[in-house]
Amino acid sequence: MSLLSRFARNRLAVVGALALLLVLVMALAAPLLYPAGAFALVGPPTQPPGGTFPLGTDTLGRDVAAGIVWGARTSLIVSVAATLGAVVLGVLTGAFAGYYRGITDTAIMRVTEFFQTIPSFILAILLVAVLSPAVTSEILAIAVVSWPGIARLVRGEFASLGGREFVLATAGLGAGDARIVFRHILPNCASPLVAVGSLLVASAILFESGLSFLGLGDPNLMSWGLMISAGREVLRSAWWICTFPGIAILATVLSINLVGDGLNEAFNPGLRDR
Amino acid sequence: MRRLAFAGRRLALAVPVLFGVAVLNFFLIHLAPGDPASVMAGEGGSATPEYMDMLRHKFGLDQSLPLQFWHYIVNIVQLDLGYSFRNDETVLSLILDRLWPTLLLMVTAFILSVVCGTLLGLLAGTRRNSPRDGIISVLALLASATPTFWLGLMLIVLFSIRLGWLPTSGLETIGAFNEGWAYVVDVARHLILPALSLAMFYLALYVRVMRASVVEQTRQDYVTTARAKGQSERGIVFGHILRNALLPVVTMAGVQAGNLIGGSVIVEAVFGWPGIGTLAFSALQGRDLNLLLGIFIVSACVVVVLNLMVDLAYGILDPRVEL
Numbered sequence: 262m263s264l265l266s267r268f269a270r271n272r273l274a275v276v277g278a279l280a281l282l283l284v285l286v287m288a289l290a291a292p293l294l295y296p297a298g299a300f301a302l303v304g305p306p307t308q309p310p311g312g313t314f315p316l317g318t319d320t321l322g323r324d325v326a327a328g329i330v331w332g333a334r335t336s337l338i339v340s341v342a343a344t345l346g347a348v349v350l351g352v353l354t355g356a357f358a359g360y361y362r363g364i365t366d367t368a369i370m371r372v373t374e375f376f377q378t379i380p381s382f383i384l385a386i387l388l389v390a391v392l393s394p395a396v397t398s399e400i401l402a403i404a405v406v407s408w409p410g411i412a413r414l415v416r417g418e419f420a421s422l423g424g425r426e427f428v429l430a431t432a433g434l435g436a437g438d439a440r441i442v443f444r445h446i447l448p449n450c451a452s453p454l455v456a457v458g459s460l461l462v463a464s465a466i467l468f469e470s471g472l473s474f475l476g477l478g479d480p481n482l483m484s485w486g487l488m489i490s491a492g493r494e495v496l497r498s499a500w501w502i503c504t505f506p507g508i509a510i511l512a513t514v515l516s517i518n519l520v521g522d523g524l525n526e527a528f529n530p531g532l533r534d535r
Numbered sequence: 536m537r538r539l540a541f542a543g544r545r546l547a548l549a550v551p552v553l554f555g556v557a558v559l560n561f562f563l564i565h566l567a568p569g570d571p572a573s574v575m576a577g578e579g580g581s582a583t584p585e586y587m588d589m590l591r592h593k594f595g596l597d598q599s600l601p602l603q604f605w606h607y608i609v610n611i612v613q614l615d616l617g618y619s620f621r622n623d624e625t626v627l628s629l630i631l632d633r634l635w636p637t638l639l640l641m642v643t644a645f646i647l648s649v650v651c652g653t654l655l656g657l658l659a660g661t662r663r664n665s666p667r668d669g670i671i672s673v674l675a676l677l678a679s680a681t682p683t684f685w686l687g688l689m690l691i692v693l694f695s696i697r698l699g700w701l702p703t704s705g706l707e708t709i710g711a712f713n714e715g716w717a718y719v720v721d722v723a724r725h726l727i728l729p730a731l732s733l734a735m736f737y738l739a740l741y742v743r744v745m746r747a748s749v750v751e752q753t754r755q756d757y758v759t760t761a762r763a764k765g766q767s768e769r770g771i772v773f774g775h776i777l778r779n780a781l782l783p784v785v786t787m788a789g790v791q792a793g794n795l796i797g798g799s800v801i802v803e804a805v806f807g808w809p810g811i812g813t814l815a816f817s818a819l820q821g822r823d824l825n826l827l828l829g830i831f832i833v834s835a836c837v838v839v840v841l842n843l844m845v846d847l848a849y850g851i852l853d854p855r856v857e858l
Contacts, residue, residue: 375555377790378842380834382797383815384559387827390819391567467682471801474684475819489685493805496688497696507685515680 267527274523280516288333299323299331299483307499317501319492325502329509331483335473336513339399339484340465346404347465348458351411356442358412359419370416373409381406385468389477396479403468407461414457418450452528459521463514470510485510545846549839554608556835560828561607565600567824586618616829619818626829630811634833636706637810639722641799641837643730645788648737653784655738656745660780661772663750671742678739683798687732687805694728701728704807729806733798737791744787748780755779782853789845793838 269275287294297303300323308318316325358369385402392398422428423446431445472478473486485506492502572590598606610616616626659671695703702725707713713721752758753776761771803812811830818826 371551375552378552378793378835378838379556379559380793380797380831380838382794382800383827383831383834385797386800386815386819387563387824387831390822390824390827391563393568463680470682471684474682474801475804475816477819486682486684489688493688496692500692503685503688507682507689510682510685511677511680514682515676518676518680 264527268523271523271526273519274526277516277519277523280512281520284333284513284516285337287330288337291330291334294330295324295327297327299328301327303327307495307502309499310501316505317499319488319502320495320499325488325505328483328488329485329505332485332488332506332509333513335396335479335482335484336466336469336510339396339403339469340462342400343403343407343465343469344458344461346400347407347461348411348454350404350408352415352447352454354408355412355415356419356447359416360423360438360442360446362420362423366416369412373412376406376409382468382471385472386475386477389472394477394479396482399469399472399478402472403465406468407465410461411454411457414453415450418453419446422446422449456521456525456528459517459524463517463521466510466514466517541850542843542847545843546839549836549843552839553832553835556832557608557611558604560831561604563828564607564824611832616832617825619823619826622823622826626826629814629826630829630833633809633811633814634837635810636808637796637799637803637812638837639726640729640733640803640808640810641795641841643726644733644737644799645792645795645841647730648734648741649784649788651734652738652741653745653781656742656784657749657772657777657780659742660746660749660753661776668746672746675739675742675746678735679743681735683732683736684801684805686735687728687802690728690732691805701725706809725808729802729808732805733795733802736798737795740791741784741787745780745784748783749776752776752780778852782849785845785849785852789842789849792841792845795841796834796837 295301302322303324304314304318304322306318306320306322308314308322310317310325314324314326316329318324319328354369354373358366358373385406388402388405389398392401419442428441428445431441436445469478469484470486470489473484474490476487476490478484478487488506489503492499492506496503572587614627616630618624619626619629622629655671655675659668662668691703694701702708704725706725707718707721708725757775758771761775766774799810800812800815802808803810804816807813811834815827815830818824818830
């Protein structure tokens with residue numbers, strides 16, 4: 262059975278994929294849907310949902326719907342970039358540790374454990390605070406706290422694949438370490454990497470929303486966390502300003518989690534009966 | 536006695552972790568734009584020139600980097616985390632004053648998430664693919680996708696604003712001067728919503744781990760044996776499966792200790808809970824970087840202690856584990 266049809270057997274994963282597609286289209290179409298941007302003052306302040314503004318306006322008279330759409334862009338850019346960064350970092354360190362073993366392995370694994378022990382959110386806050394709030398600092402901070410999981414995964418895969426016949430055969434044919442690692446072993450780790458990586462995007466979105474809620478997001482970009490933090494002052498009178506961005510985060514994270522679980526099952530058919 | 540020796544050895548393992556945090560902090564101080572002395576003085580401009588000179592001297596900022604690092608470590612080992620001009624107090628006493636509300640919040644959320652998570656996971660795992668399992672699994676899926684701070688705000692809207700059952704923020708009713716039991720009840724009422732918001736994400740995590748673990752254990756041979764002996768299903772679940780199935784949850788709980796304190800920063804900011812999270816939030820707004828660095832060190836210590844406790848719990852649950 263092909264990968265796609267195995268993925269499609271999981272109904273929830275398909276629903277998640279469709280929802281995710283919707284968020285993606287929304288993020289891409291933001292400049293077409295709301296060409297004035299998310300910060301434009303378009304109506305009276307704290308207008309309840311309905312009428313011209315289906316999701317209402319915030320305390321300054323900005324369209325909440327525009328914020329949601331532009332915020333999707335920020336969320337996806339930050340989370341995907343941070344995940345890619347974490348994957349590159351994790352693959353390099355994990356491959357090194359798993360391929361060379363010995364003292365390199367021990368040293369790298371100690372560092373990995375260290376990063377898993379320390380309070381990662383506080384480290385992320387510190388990094389952004391030091392580097393000044395900007396998209397690049399957010400991406401860097403989230404990547405720095407997310408790579409250890411990937412490193413451990415890749416190390417495990419490399420350690421188990423390293424002694425297999427196909428690796429020995431390539432080495433016997435005179436292939437260099439870099440060629441063996443990147444051409445022969447790494448492609449064999451692709452499926453668990455994709456599954457874990459997709460779940461990492463979801464946690465990166467939660468991380469990003471937390472950082473921007475604390476005021477550490479890029480001041481020039483609209484984000485869901487920022488909208489919630491701006492709306493909390495008027496929680497009593499204008500519930501919609503906080504509520505809709507939160508639902509956007511929840512729905513996006515949920516759909517990514519569903520897709521991730523679906524991918525995991527599609528790659529490892531045995532998991533399904535567990 | 537063996538347990539004590541084990542605790543001692545584990546505490547010794549904490550030294551490299553704390554050393555690593557100090558290295559990270561030192562690196563961050565030098566990564567920050569501007570003079571390291573102004574970073575350590577906290578809020579830009581509010582420190583006196585004399586204090587800045589004193590800092591430069593104390594940390595040997597005119598010397599080589601390795602020497603600077605040595606000065607930094609010596610200060611930390613002497614528990615000197617610097618002075619916060621914004622709060623007019625030493626960083627250490629500021630943090631220690633705020634530590635117990637955070638510990639109260641963390642420990643409550645920790646117990647809540649582990650107990651409810653394992654219970655619900657057990658309920659779901661023992662009746663796999665039943666409606667009961669379906670409802671629990673869907674709720675866990677939703678809870679693991681909900682941002683903590685937003686959940687907190689929504690709980691405030693529901694329980695404080697609409698229903699008026701619980702207070703919106705703080706640790707106690709200001710100006711009530713409760714004593715004895717009245718004080719305990721008052722604090723507990725203030726604790727419910729923050730603890731619930733913090734616990735929910737981890738609760739969902741433990742439900743998923745516990746459910747998978749129960750399903751896994753149910754297939755083991757010892758369960759078949761117990762069933763063949765004629766033991767009741769209830770006896771099998773509570774006498775055999777539960778204890779074995781708990782192990783992955785305990786492992787997970789240890790891993791999550793560090794995240795829990797990070798989560799409490801954001802929950803405290805939502806509920807105005809007067810712990811180190813609120814302190815971190817105000818340090819962030821005042822750009823008091825040195826205070827943030829101090830909070831990072833102290834919270835790493837808290838995580839190390841929590842991890843130790845989890846390890847001890849693991850040893851009690853599974854005597855086969857070499858302590």
